[in-house]
Amino acid sequence: MRFKDQVKNEFELLQDEICTGLEKLDGKANFHQDSWDREGGGGGRTRIIQDGDLLEKGGVNFSAVEGVLPESITNALGVDNNEFFASGVSIVLHPHSPHVPIIHMNVRYFELNDGTYWFGGGIDLTPHFIVDDLAKDFHESLKTTCDAHDLAFYDEFKVWADNYFFNQHRNETRGVGGIFYDRLNEEKSSLTKESLLEFSLSLGRTFCPAYEKQTVYRNSTVTPEEKRWQLMRRGRYVEFNLVYDRGTKFGLETAGRIESILMSLPNDASWIYNYAPTSKAEKETLEKLKKGINWLS
């Protein structure tokens, strides 16, 4: 089997596994699947869960596309060859409760037909209200997974996430970060191509158990003020995804399936002019939306 077919198969299985896990965690709603084909080659399976017990809106996308890259993209990537294959699994979950964080994960593989390849990915957590112990749990899960593959990964990818998941115009991180990596291959790490695929899959399998720990306050009471704050934090999430997120920009520019790309946006979001935090919890959360915090300590 060609390596790219193996990646495709493994990522499809990963999507299945995560959807099964999330349906169990939600306890009420099921995923609805839309399969789609890409004009230039390949396609995907977009799976959306809505109006669940835990999840208001969530998407788990799988795609495997191939074809010819437009010049704007080969220039941006700094590559010569333009025949590509790309596959990945992308997740964004928006829970009902402001006491449960938004979460995002993406693992992806990219190759050109001249043999160039790389893996990319990331997982980050966006609590509406930051709870230190839960942020610590999350980073511990990621570190454990990273350490099993390469002891250098966690520290390096944690800094990368702080820099990537950042609303520059607000001088604010999106949440408590996580890990982010791109263009990872055997030249840029201690791992072989096959081991990098294993790392991607391990990260994918960390997703459900790591998120389950974050849902401990799913049934806590919610005040109207907490709901209002959640909608504003979702507004910041929209800002990040539309202004900075590379995957979103790539999708919009290459005319991908819009509904799959923008499934990352919440059902509802708010912007309030010149809002100043009205509670200690809001204030403390804002103060922790900074780069460089060691959540493990």
Added chain:
Amino acid sequence: MRFKDQVKNEFELLQDEICTGLEKLDGKANFHQDSWDREGGGGGRTRIIQDGDLLEKGGVNFSAVEGVLPESITNALGVDNNEFFASGVSIVLHPHSPHVPIIHMNVRYFELNDGTYWFGGGIDLTPHFIVDDLAKDFHESLKTTCDAHDLAFYDEFKVWADNYFFNQHRNETRGVGGIFYDRLNEEKSSLTKESLLEFSLSLGRTFCPAYEKQTVYRNSTVTPEEKRWQLMRRGRYVEFNLVYDRGTKFGLETAGRIESILMSLPNDASWIYNYAPTSKAEKETLEKLKKGINWLS
């Protein structure tokens, strides 16, 4: 008086005039002003109206800034000189009712200290539900104003607006368009510098009477379905402003006053996965979000 001081004074007066007009039209709320200074030179007056009878959230910004342009901007503009002055008035209004359109206007002047200058601006209407007669009224107002200055302006600037106020990734215009122009000076038009300022001010004075005509259905009953549709159309407005709008991008990249730049975003917006229109009015509106419609006929 130097020309740039004249522009600044006239634009300040224009902001005053429009705010007075809008308070009268609203009938309940008043503008609140935040004055701000820019670190590199100049500043502005952001005026926000909220929770009015007609308007849910509206901003009328005036700014006059000067200083040194970063290289990224001089490169993007294709200019050598980097000492600049820029002044403008920017407006976005989000009404309560889905039966009243969102409206945007901007008039601006830019000069470099080597004598290079240009005017830019635009005004466009985003009805949640398109009403042909109201779109016609709006375009007639704009054509009347344009024709009084240069008979070529309306046709040229109408096409420019169709192309500019366009959500490429949705293949959808933002609304029924209007006019848009940029880098207008005596070389690119039949008008002198002074006459171009007059044109900008005429356009500014067209704003209130043109919008008043659009508010005829402000007290019509609103169904929950119409409200839901309004929130989704606002979502598209957010997409345009964060993904494409040049003024917003310029502001975010040059670290302008964020709350003034993002006052254009609505209080609330929604995204519903793969939404299909559920009424004739929704469907007909979508069908008219196309370039090249002659609203005057």
